[in-house]
Amino acid sequence: MKKLLCILLIACTLVPLLVACGGGGNTVVTTEPPKGDDPAVTTEPSTDTTEYVELPELPEGADYDSYEFLILVAGNYKVNDFEATEGSSDIITEAIFRRNAIMAEQMGVVIANKDVIAFNSSNGSGVGYKAMQQSYTTNSYDYDMCMIGTIDAGVIAYSGYAADLNALPYIDLERSWWDQRANDDLEIAGKMFYTTGDIGLCDNRVTHCLLFNKELIAEDPALISPYELVREGKWTYDALKTEVSKVSVDVNADDKMDYQDKYGLLTWNDSFTAAVAAAGNKFCTINDEGKIEITFYNDRLETLVDKHIGLICDSATAFNYQYNIGSENWDRYRHAMFRESRCLYYMQTLTAVSTFRDDDLDFGIIPYPKLDEEQESYNSLVSINHAHFVMVPTFIDDEDRTGAVIEMLAYQGKQILTPAYFEKTLVGREMRDEESEEMLYVIFDNRVYDVGLVYNVGNLKATLAACLTARQNVLSSQWNAYKKSAERSERKINEELAKISEQQ
Numbered sequence: 001m002k003k004l005l006c007i008l009l010i011a012c013t014l015v016p017l018l019v020a021c022g023g024g025g026n027t028v029v030t031t032e033p034p035k036g037d038d039p040a041v042t043t044e045p046s047t048d049t050t051e052y053v054e055l056p057e058l059p060e061g062a063d064y065d066s067y068e069f070l071i072l073v074a075g076n077y078k079v080n081d082f083e084a085t086e087g088s089s090d091i092i093t094e095a096i097f098r099r100n101a102i103m104a105e106q107m108g109v110v111i112a113n114k115d116v117i118a119f120n121s122s123n124g125s126g127v128g129y130k131a132m133q134q135s136y137t138t139n140s141y142d143y144d145m146c147m148i149g150t151i152d153a154g155v156i157a158y159s160g161y162a163a164d165l166n167a168l169p170y171i172d173l174e175r176s177w178w179d180q181r182a183n184d185d186l187e188i189a190g191k192m193f194y195t196t197g198d199i200g201l202c203d204n205r206v207t208h209c210l211l212f213n214k215e216l217i218a219e220d221p222a223l224i225s226p227y228e229l230v231r232e233g234k235w236t237y238d239a240l241k242t243e244v245s246k247v248s249v250d251v252n253a254d255d256k257m258d259y260q261d262k263y264g265l266l267t268w269n270d271s272f273t274a275a276v277a278a279a280g281n282k283f284c285t286i287n288d289e290g291k292i293e294i295t296f297y298n299d300r301l302e303t304l305v306d307k308h309i310g311l312i313c314d315s316a317t318a319f320n321y322q323y324n325i326g327s328e329n330w331d332r333y334r335h336a337m338f339r340e341s342r343c344l345y346y347m348q349t350l351t352a353v354s355t356f357r358d359d360d361l362d363f364g365i366i367p368y369p370k371l372d373e374e375q376e377s378y379n380s381l382v383s384i385n386h387a388h389f390v391m392v393p394t395f396i397d398d399e400d401r402t403g404a405v406i407e408m409l410a411y412q413g414k415q416i417l418t419p420a421y422f423e424k425t426l427v428g429r430e431m432r433d434e435e436s437e438e439m440l441y442v443i444f445d446n447r448v449y450d451v452g453l454v455y456n457v458g459n460l461k462a463t464l465a466a467c468l469t470a471r472q473n474v475l476s477s478q479w480n481a482y483k484k485s486a487e488r489s490e491r492k493i494n495e496e497l498a499k500i501s502e503q504q
Helices: 002-013 091-107 127-137 150-159 180-186 214-219 226-231 237-244 271-278 299-312 327-339 351-355 399-430 434-445 461-470 475-503
Strands: 027-030 051-054 067-074 109-115 145-149 208-213 262-267 284-286 292-294 318-320 343-349 363-366 388-391
Touching (some): 067 127, 109 399, 127 145, 127 150, 150 475, 208 214, 262 299, 271 299, 271 461, 299 318, 299 475
Parallel strands (some): 067 109, 067 145
Antiparallel strands (some): 208 363
């Protein structure tokens, strides 16, 4: 929560940048703020009321003479955080335009982009991968920076087509405008080939969550609002199952349950990987040696699979729109089901919130449930299929310029872009209650990046898909079938990454 509150704090303090703040102290502009969990606020308490503003450390007087800084934007999810035209009425688009204008004014760079986003195009050999591969093999300087879909990003990294962001001058990933959770989850042996933060909004938008219909809860005294359950640490899979089982209506009385009827839960296949993260499990983690290690299969995962399959495969109370509706009708029918109060809970990402912004529907937002009450935190997965990550091609013609511009883009993203999304859009326009705002802090403060999913180690996701197909827990047999190939995949990726580390 503290990190998100800092967004608002800095937005306020930057306006009177050189003016004394309350208490008679002096505002000091510094490039060396205190490091730690919250580097953007203040020093240790003392009699001096000096307040610090965190600024990036950039080359003094940098002016790149109207250089066109070209960003490749490639992924599955149609969002481009660098393209904007003047005069837009959209708050986020206007913020992107302002950031680009500041980059031109303060650094003399023109932010340009090549948008090749396409659904299902980031699969390990997608358009982003091919573009960076071509730049590498031809030793050309096609792009200054890339925003790449997740699976492509992993293959690019162990293929050697991306630079180590930690080694680029002026980029300091410990700063508050870079996502420290990404640092913890994705850094391999001191190398960061891809990351995210305030430089873009895609990772925020594609974070998994649950929407729920407050009107249905208000109408039925048997239903419980989940807000207090979340606060008390009692929002678990068992609690969700109990609530979902209370809602099931054959609306048109045709003796069959389909998209025209009413359910306790509306879901999709991607909810399974989100549930794994929510339970505190990861497909892979980075071990103490800085290597990828499979941490997939254990008793806790078996329990989670039992509960998740029991929840989403109960066709009397749950509806999976990916299995029961043709893909051409997914958006039409699933949105209608939630909009028309024909589902109580809706497993989705935060992208869905804007869909219902202009509706009268009263809904709330909560994190995925914990596996049990003993679990410490509510964990929210950043969608493996839809996220974009910052990458830099191995070959660039000016490392100083590239690093400085990227750091400034991230810094200005914190000042302009993130507040436009969180404060002015998500909270200011799309939230319906203060409780949902509170839940957003819980969601954003406990996001998860799974390195096993980024590198698609051993295609372990297929073990979950097999459980969905069988509509029962077949995890143990699937793990035994995939284990050896997963371990070979783990070794190969680690070997390739070790070679790249030696070369760079």
